[in-house]
Amino acid sequence: MTNQDSKLVPIGISARxxxxxxxxxxxxxxxxYQLTVFKDLTQPGQYAANETVGVFGPKGGFEKVRILGPxxxxxxxxxxxxxxxxxxxxxxxxxxxxIEGTPGVRVVGPKGEVEMDKGVIVAARHIxxxxxxxxxxxxxxxxxxxxxxxxxxPLTFDDVIARVSDSFALDMHIDxxxxxxxxxxxxxxxxxxx
Amino acid sequence: MTNQDSKLVPIGISARxxxxxxxxxxxxxxxxYQLTVFKDLTQPGQYAANETVGVFGPKGGFEKVRILGPxxxxxxxxxxxxxxxxxxxxxxxxxxxxIEGTPGVRVVGPKGEVEMDKGVIVAARHIxxxxxxxxxxxxxxxxxxxxxxxxxxPLTFDDVIARVSDSFALDMHIDxxxxxxxxxxxxxxxxxxx
Numbered sequence: 001m002t003n004q005d006s007k008l009v010p011i012g013i014s015a016r017x018x019x020x021x022x023x024x025x026x027x028x029x030x031x032x033y034q035l036t037v038f039k040d041l042t043q044p045g046q047y048a049a050n051e052t053v054g055v056f057g058p059k060g061g062f063e064k065v066r067i068l069g070p071x072x073x074x075x076x077x078x079x080x081x082x083x084x085x086x087x088x089x090x091x092x093x094x095x096x097x098x099i100e101g102t103p104g105v106r107v108v109g110p111k112g113e114v115e116m117d118k119g120v121i122v123a124a125r126h127i128x129x130x131x132x133x134x135x136x137x138x139x140x141x142x143x144x145x146x147x148x149x150x151x152x153x154p155l156t157f158d159d160v161i162a163r164v165s166d167s168f169a170l171d172m173h174i175d176x177x178x179x180x181x182x183x184x185x186x187x188x189x190x191x192x193x194x
Numbered sequence: 195m196t197n198q199d200s201k202l203v204p205i206g207i208s209a210r211x212x213x214x215x216x217x218x219x220x221x222x223x224x225x226x227y228q229l230t231v232f233k234d235l236t237q238p239g240q241y242a243a244n245e246t247v248g249v250f251g252p253k254g255g256f257e258k259v260r261i262l263g264p265x266x267x268x269x270x271x272x273x274x275x276x277x278x279x280x281x282x283x284x285x286x287x288x289x290x291x292x293i294e295g296t297p298g299v300r301v302v303g304p305k306g307e308v309e310m311d312k313g314v315i316v317a318a319r320h321i322x323x324x325x326x327x328x329x330x331x332x333x334x335x336x337x338x339x340x341x342x343x344x345x346x347x348p349l350t351f352d353d354v355i356a357r358v359s360d361s362f363a364l365d366m367h368i369d370x371x372x373x374x375x376x377x378x379x380x381x382x383x384x385x386x387x388x
């Protein structure tokens with residue numbers, strides 16, 4: 001049931017990806033290296049880079065993991081739970097940036113390697129709201145929302161975290177496991193129902 | 195919120211697996227070969243076999259896929275959507291046994307190979323009910339149920355199919371993508387809420 005007052009949000013499915021600090025980019029790609037833009041992302045200023053790295057855990061790894069730019073204060077690898085099996089790493093579900101006490105991973109670039117001592121997470125599902133969207137719908141930063149996805153395999157997520165900022169564009173971020181469980185693709189709409 | 199009247203069902207997460215016809219077992223393992231029992235499953239008479247096979251699609255495959263016994267009338271490979279990417283096969287969400295028009299896959303055993311011309315599916319989430327469980331809760335075969343999973347990542351599946359038979363034991367079957375999206379493990383309980 002949708003109507004004009006429905007709180008509809010586009011879905012963005014994040015495949016595994018990595019954010020890197022400039023210090024790590026320097027080691028992996030060479031001193032002072034600047035990432036190059038492959039594709040702009042929905043969130044203003046964020047982009048998928050042309051560059052990829054390998055990431056390897058005790059059990060296995062992935063040869064080509066996309067880097068998302070720009071460089072961040074701390075490196076962070078975001079994977080789906082399915083991926084953690086292949087890596088052999090028990091990554092917790094965390095909000096982006098909250099990486100204290102998380103496991104690390106070995107990262108391999110064309111010019112060098114980095115042993116991250118933390119930063120591997122399964123990103124908690126969340127919705128980015130521009131401040132104006134949040135105000136219109138009466139939604140507060142950090143609020144936990146119930147969101148219905150009416151895809152091929154309908155389901156309702158009961159624990160979607162609202163993130164509100166002037167620098168965000170309206171978008172719901174879920175990982176590939178979640179997208180597959182719902183049978184949805186990027187660009188389809190989800191509805192906030194509570 | 196649970197109480198004594200709650201309709202609680204144990205969760206079983208199915209990793210990718212294959213059911214084989216005896217004709218295919220004969221080719222893959224040798225004429226008249228009988229599968230051997232590794233572990234009994236929740237459903238009476240069903241078991242995980244010691245034997246595994248390789249399965250390969252146009253893009254890639256899996257070296258060791260567990261066979262579930264006993265032999266069935268038709269071979270059927272059940273995968274998570276995540277797996278379909280690695281295989282390079284677009285498998286539909288189907289109920290077990292409903293394999294007309296589904297894609298095939300190459301199956302490799304120690305004694306031979308089979309090119310299945312159909313049978314690759316993503317299993318539709320479902321609950322097995324013994325007839326007595328279904329009667330007690332007023333649930334009919336094929337009914338579509340709303341089921342809440344209160345795991346690490348709470349969600350509600352809106353489209354869980356009821357399957358009722360005297361030969362079933364109470365168990366909810368979901369795949370690894372679904373288990374990961376919910377943050378649950380086999381043996382945890384789900385609640386039928388509608």
